[in-house]
Amino acid sequence: MSDIKKAPEGITANKTLDAKGLSCPMPLLRTKKEIEKIKAGEILEVLGTDPGSRNDIPGWCARSGHEYLGEKEDAGFIRFYVKKK
Amino acid sequence: MGSFGERLVGVYESVFKRTWSPMTGGIILAILAIYMEAWQRPWGIVGGLRNWGDWVFYMVGLFDKKPPHILFYSSSVMNLGLLAGAWVSAIIAREFAFRVPPMLEIWKGFFAGILMGVGSTLAYGCNVGGFYSAVQNLAANGFAMMVGLIAGVIVGLKYLYWEMEHFTPGPAGPTFLGNIPPVIGFIGLVGLIVAAYAYTYSNVEDASLMAGYLLIGAGIGFVFHRSRLCMVNAFREPFMTGEAAMGKAIAVSITLGAVGVAILKYAGLRDTSLFVVSSFWWGSLLGGFIFGTGMVVAGGCGSGSLWRVAEGQIKLWVVMITFALTNSLMRHWFGENHWMSKLGKAVYLPDTFGYGGSIFLVIAAMLVWYIVIDWNEESNKLVIEM
Numbered sequence: 001m002s003d004i005k006k007a008p009e010g011i012t013a014n015k016t017l018d019a020k021g022l023s024c025p026m027p028l029l030r031t032k033k034e035i036e037k038i039k040a041g042e043i044l045e046v047l048g049t050d051p052g053s054r055n056d057i058p059g060w061c062a063r064s065g066h067e068y069l070g071e072k073e074d075a076g077f078i079r080f081y082v083k084k085k
Numbered sequence: 086m087g088s089f090g091e092r093l094v095g096v097y098e099s100v101f102k103r104t105w106s107p108m109t110g111g112i113i114l115a116i117l118a119i120y121m122e123a124w125q126r127p128w129g130i131v132g133g134l135r136n137w138g139d140w141v142f143y144m145v146g147l148f149d150k151k152p153p154h155i156l157f158y159s160s161s162v163m164n165l166g167l168l169a170g171a172w173v174s175a176i177i178a179r180e181f182a183f184r185v186p187p188m189l190e191i192w193k194g195f196f197a198g199i200l201m202g203v204g205s206t207l208a209y210g211c212n213v214g215g216f217y218s219a220v221q222n223l224a225a226n227g228f229a230m231m232v233g234l235i236a237g238v239i240v241g242l243k244y245l246y247w248e249m250e251h252f253t254p255g256p257a258g259p260t261f262l263g264n265i266p267p268v269i270g271f272i273g274l275v276g277l278i279v280a281a282y283a284y285t286y287s288n289v290e291d292a293s294l295m296a297g298y299l300l301i302g303a304g305i306g307f308v309f310h311r312s313r314l315c316m317v318n319a320f321r322e323p324f325m326t327g328e329a330a331m332g333k334a335i336a337v338s339i340t341l342g343a344v345g346v347a348i349l350k351y352a353g354l355r356d357t358s359l360f361v362v363s364s365f366w367w368g369s370l371l372g373g374f375i376f377g378t379g380m381v382v383a384g385g386c387g388s389g390s391l392w393r394v395a396e397g398q399i400k401l402w403v404v405m406i407t408f409a410l411t412n413s414l415m416r417h418w419f420g421e422n423h424w425m426s427k428l429g430k431a432v433y434l435p436d437t438f439g440y441g442g443s444i445f446l447v448i449a450a451m452l453v454w455y456i457v458i459d460w461n462e463e464s465n466k467l468v469i470e471m
Contacts, residue, residue, distance in 0.1 A: 003103070021187050021190065021257025023393065024318070024384045026190075026384070033249060050184075076182070076263055077260065
């Protein structure tokens with residue numbers, strides 16, 4: 001599988017979804033639901049602790065056409081960034 | 086390009102750090118499943134979980150009969166190996182951490198584990214012994230469970246959609262012990278080898294067999310975690326996102342393993358009755374349905390729950406505990422009433438179709454599944470909308 005994509009420095013999100021502590025498939029399901037609430041071109045930030053999200057979120061973006069911008073490691077969790085198509 | 090040292094780092098990272106593709110995991114899993122059966126017996130999970138549950142009920146005085154020793158019971162040792170192998174992988178990849186989920190997830194794990202315990206009793210096994218290994222062992226009950234699993238997964242997924250509309254999970258608990266250095270994982274690897282040697286030098290009857298269960302089990306756990314191989318994902322994704330990579334990997338894995346196991350049985354090296362159990366069809370169908378619903382809510386099947394336990398996911402610890410206790414209790418109750426033989430018939434496919442026909446049947450079933458989910462990946466016809 002591919003390397004981990006780092007999010008660009010200074011990225012800001014229009015909306016944040018806290019999926020910390022949730023395990024597969026809830027982070028992805030909630031991401032699918034949250035993305036409906038923002039406009040095209042806006043950015044959704046997903047906070048998660050499940051390592052599986054590292055495959056699930058980029059994989060889902062590739063399939064659904066949203067742009068995966070990358071991730072940022074934080075203290076004990078990961079921030080994922082998705083730009084709505 | 087690059088120096089020898091750089092290449093070495095590259096190899097290290099691709100083996101231990103980067104996630105393997107599902108297909109890589111599926112193919113290696115098939116090889117290990119054949120190794121396990123060639124060593125002595127098919128790979129299974131529930132027998133070991135039940136052994137642990139039996140011990141709990143024996144200790145509290147509910148069961149009279151002393152269960153086999155945890156360290157000298159085949160399926161239990163396979164599970165210990167799986168846990169250790171997945172833990173080694175998680176530590177080395179720095180993906181281990183105890184993750185305490187919100188309360189809602191704990192409760193889901195609690196009830197999903199009970200469903201999995203009930204389903205695996207009726208089907209004589211979880212997605213591994215009742216489906217994956219059963220199909221590879223050319224048992225009709227494996228196919229019946231597959232149908233049940235698919236139906237159960239759809240119900241489980243509908244529940245998750247409903248839950249999202251009606252519940253918001255509370256705050257997550259803490260995440261801790263997330264920075265254990267990878268070297269600890271390599272020490273764990275050495276520990277496994279020492280344990281295997283200890284078994285071969287033990288005087289306990291059949292102890293040397295345990296060495297193989299432990300090491301092959303550890304290989305299975307390592308491969309599962311490296312590729313994040315997940316049979317829940319394989320069954321669920323075609324209905325949730327359309328993604329088919331995991332489903333295809335499992336279809337290929339089952340086919341490859343079935344040929345290997347068929348050779349062992351055809352050559353008379355293994356008893357043909359292995360994993361052919363009296364649950365065809367309704368025990369496996371109903372068991373598969375209940376288990377399938379449970380595993381989607383749990384977020385892990387038999388194997389998937391164990392490797393996530395090793396990764397530190399507390400929700401799956403809850404699942405493993407209620408799954409093991411429920412299976413132990415229900416199997417005991419069914420056993421007392423002589424119900425286990427009334428769940429259906431034991432049908433060994435080659436008795437009806439011959440070995441050629443049976444392998445053809447496995448290939449045909451896996452190919453249909455492969456083609457349907459591949460077509461669905463483009464068309465999304467099976468995807469259930471939120």
